[in-house]
Each structure stands twice: as C-alpha cells, then as structure tokens.
Amino acid sequence: MGFIANTDFWNWTCTDSGGSSGTCTASKKIDAACGSANGQAFPTKPTTNLCSIGFASTVTGSGPWSWICEGTNGGANSNVCNATVGDNTSPTISNFRLAGGALYTNSATVTIAGTLSEAIQKYILSENNSQPASGDSRWIAGAALPGAYTLGSLTDGLHTIYSWAMDLAGNISTSAASDSITVDTTPPVINNTSISPTTTYATSRSVTATRNNTNETLSYYSTTGTTCNTNLSDSLFTDYINPPTFNSAGDNGKRVCFLLRDVAGNKTYSLSDPISNIVNCSSGYNLDTTTGQCVYVPPSYTLGGTHPNGGKIFYCDDVNNCTSGLVAQQADAALSVTWDTANNTCSAAGWRLPTSSELDTMYSQKASISSLPQSSRYWGDQVDSLKANTKNFATGSSAQQYMSGAYNTRCIKSF
Numbered sequence: 001m002g003f004i005a006n007t008d009f010w011n012w013t014c015t016d017s018g019g020s021s022g023t024c025t026a027s028k029k030i031d032a033a034c035g036s037a038n039g040q041a042f043p044t045k046p047t048t049n050l051c052s053i054g055f056a057s058t059v060t061g062s063g064p065w066s067w068i069c070e071g072t073n074g075g076a077n078s079n080v081c082n083a084t085v086g087d088n089t090s091p092t093i094s095n096f097r098l099a100g101g102a103l104y105t106n107s108a109t110v111t112i113a114g115t116l117s118e119a120i121q122k123y124i125l126s127e128n129n130s131q132p133a134s135g136d137s138r139w140i141a142g143a144a145l146p147g148a149y150t151l152g153s154l155t156d157g158l159h160t161i162y163s164w165a166m167d168l169a170g171n172i173s174t175s176a177a178s179d180s181i182t183v184d185t186t187p188p189v190i191n192n193t194s195i196s197p198t199t200t201y202a203t204s205r206s207v208t209a210t211r212n213n214t215n216e217t218l219s220y221y222s223t224t225g226t227t228c229n230t231n232l233s234d235s236l237f238t239d240y241i242n243p244p245t246f247n248s249a250g251d252n253g254k255r256v257c258f259l260l261r262d263v264a265g266n267k268t269y270s271l272s273d274p275i276s277n278i279v280n281c282s283s284g285y286n287l288d289t290t291t292g293q294c295v296y297v298p299p300s301y302t303l304g305g306t307h308p309n310g311g312k313i314f315y316c317d318d319v320n321n322c323t324s325g326l327v328a329q330q331a332d333a334a335l336s337v338t339w340d341t342a343n344n345t346c347s348a349a350g351w352r353l354p355t356s357s358e359l360d361t362m363y364s365q366k367a368s369i370s371s372l373p374q375s376s377r378y379w380g381d382q383v384d385s386l387k388a389n390t391k392n393f394a395t396g397s398s399a400q401q402y403m404s405g406a407y408n409t410r411c412i413k414s415f
C-alpha cells in the first residue's frame with residue numbers, strides 16, 4: 001500500500017508480485033452544513049453563503065426562504081436552512097423644501113428640510129437628477145439630511161436640487177425628492193424719482209418714485225441728510241402707497257430716501273433731490289407759485305346767506321364766486337316815514353336806500369330777505385326834487401311817489 005493523499009478522498013497504489021500495479025481510491029464521506037446566510041434577514045432572496053459545507057439545493061419560498069445543503073459521498077444533508085425577509089423597502093424623503101419654501105434667493109447657500117421615512121446611512125443632494133446606484137460618487141455618509149446646501153453656482157435663474165437616501169439595508173430611494181428656487185442676484189431699479197409740482201414755489205410738494213416690477217417692495221423715509229442710510233433697518237421705512245407729501249416751509253431742504261427690495265431680498269436705495277420753496281400762506285391768502293407771494297383771496301358767500309356785516313345777501317355780482325354783491329338789513333329800519341327820514345335813517349347806520357333796479361332785485365329775492373315785507377310799499381332812491389322810487393313788496397308794483405309821503409324803509413349796502 002502506497003502513500004495516501006488528500007483529505008476529501010484518498011488513493012493508493014497496489015502492486016502485484018509480477019510488477020503490475022493499479023490505483024485505488026476511497027472518497028471521504030462529508031456531512032453538509034448551512035452557510036452564514038442561515039438565520040439571517042435579507043431584502044431579497046439570498047444567493048450566497050447558503051452552505052458552509054456541501055451543495056445548496058434550490059432556495060424555495062418567496063420570503064421567508066429555505067434550502068438544504070447536501071452532503072457528499074454519503075455524508076448527511078444539513079438541517080433545513082432558513083432566511084427571513086429583511087428591509088426591502090426603499091427610503092423616501094417627503095416635504096423636501098429649499099429655503100423654507102421660498103421662491104427666490106440671492107444667496108448660494110439655501111436651507112434644506114425634508115422628512116425621512118426611516119433611518120438612513122447615506123444621502124445625496126445634487127443638481128444632477130440621474131437616479132443613483134449604490135456606488136454613485138455623490139453619496140455622502142450621514143444619518144440625516146444636512147441643514148443647508150450650497151448651490152454649484154449663483155447664476156440667476158431656476159435651480160433645482162434633487163435628493164435621495166440609502167437606508168441601513170442598502171435600499172435606495174426609487175425617485176428623487178426635489179424642490180426648486182430661483183436665484184436672483186440682480187438689484188431692482190428705482191426710476192423716475194421726481195418732485196411735483198414743478199412750479200418755483202408751492203404750498204406742498206410730493207416725491208414720486210416708480211419701479212419696473214410690482215412684486216418689488218418700495219418704501220421710504222425722509223431725511224435732512226444728503227445720503228441714504230443703508231444701515232437703517234428696513235422696518236423703519238414707510239411703505240410707499242402714495243407719494244410722500246410735504247406741506248410745511250419747515251420741510252424745505254428735506255429729501256426722500258427710497259428703498260426698493262425685490263423678492264430675492266436684493267436692495268436698491270435712491271435719494272431724491274431736496275424739497276424747496278414750500279411757502280405757507282395765512283388763511284384767506286393764496287400762494288402765487290411764480291413770485292412766492294401770498295395773495296389775499298376775498299371770501300366767497302352764498303346768495304340768500306347771511307353776510308358777516310349782518311345783512312342778508314340778495315344779490316351776487318358773480319353767483320358762482322360771490323365775493324361782492326348786495327345785502328339788505330334783516331328788519332325794516334322804519335315804517336310809514338317820509339323819504340327824508342328814511343334816507344337819514346339808513347345813512348346814519350352806514351346803509352342806503354336801494355335804487356329802482358335794486359328794489360326789483362329785492363322783490364325777486366324777498367324770500368331770502370328776513371321779514372320782507374313787514375308792510376306794503378318801501379322807499380327807493382330819489383328821482384327828482386319832488387319824487388323818489390318806491391316798490392310794493394307785497395304786489396311787486398313800482399311807482400314814483402312824492403317824498404312827503406309815508407312809506408317803509410329797508411336799507412341795503414354793497415359788500
């Protein structure tokens with residue numbers, strides 16, 4: 001008997017006395033054993049490490065799975081080997097938001113928020129939307145999404161960030177979570193800052209500014225300085241709803257600092273020219289916007305109204321701007337007196353008797369003259385050495401009467 005080699009089988013050579021020889025073999029009987037996959041959990045049917053010794057049968061089941069390892073050379077088969085279903089669900093990222101959901105930014109770094117469906121070991125944040133495999137170079141080890149992401153460039157326009165996660169079992173999100181934000185680094189434009197009116201002098205002036213985009217926010221403050229304070233808090237500016245207006249001579253020299261903010265937070269400041277030549281006139285005076293002088297404006301009254309001198313206004317030279325006309329006393333000055341007495345009574349009080357046409361006007365407006373008539377016929381002015389005009393305010397008839405007669409007196413005067 002010769003050398004016995006190997007451990008799984010043996011062979012040896014037998015030689016007879018005549019010199020002939022033959023090779024003899026004996027196999028080792030080996031019992032099988034389950035591999036390291038036995039007793040473990042897998043996302044999908046296991047294919048490796050099924051048997052540590054022997055040959056695996058077909059793996060049966062759709063999770064859990066089972067198989068046996070077959071012994072060799074008459075060795076015993078293993079017991080049934082088993083594997084259970086592990087994590088086979090892909091992680092998801094919900095509520096993925098850039099910059100808190102803002103639509104615009106002027107910063108390269110935007111905050112990130114997202115809700116993970118399960119614990120993860122890696123994530124991807126990328127502006128490249130290609131679905132990753134496990135070996136993708138974009139994977140970053142981490143148990144959570146980071147709080148911020150820095151864009152690859154700060155070019156104006158829409159930027160979209162895609163995100164995937166890898167769970168602890170190695171499953172990868174089947175689709176990207178994504179959100180977009182528009183980068184805007186271009187400051188807004190304030191234009192057409194102007195002061196009106198453009199007259200040399202004015203009682204008030206307004207400062208107007210316009211913007212190109214209505215989604216930009218315009219605000220302002222007034223200042224006696226000659227520069228805009230760009231360090232001033234935005235909250236100290238007043239929203240521009242109407243143009244700021246100045247109406248005091250004390251405002252001369254002031255300027256308006258406008259602040260325009262776009263949706264991305266870019267700011268533009270603009271300082272107006274100074275306010276000048278505001279003149280405040282006293283009540284009853286109007287400003288001449290060419291000379292800067294305050295000009296007296298006579299008060300205007302209403303036909304039928306009461307004049308400050310106590311009379312009732314029964315005639316206006318210009319009914320639309322009644323600054324002059326005639327008033328009548330609100331009560332008769334005398335009843336049943338001669339013309340001389342009537343005339344003297346009015347003169348003594350600073351009034352006078354009406355002319356013939358003024359009597360006609362009084363009659364037509366008698367409804368607006370108090371207590372007229374208290375009696376029928378009233379004196380007017382003198383016609384000649386013997387007669388004077390009269391009018392019957394009850395009937396409207398006019399007549400020239402002897403001045404020695406006895407009629408009534410209602411005095412008038414101009415205003």
Ligand SMILES: [Ca+2]
Pocket residue numbers: 087088089090091118167168169171
């Ligand atoms: Ca999972």
Ligand SMILES: [Ca+2]
Pocket residue numbers: 184185186187188262263264266
């Ligand atoms: Ca902009």
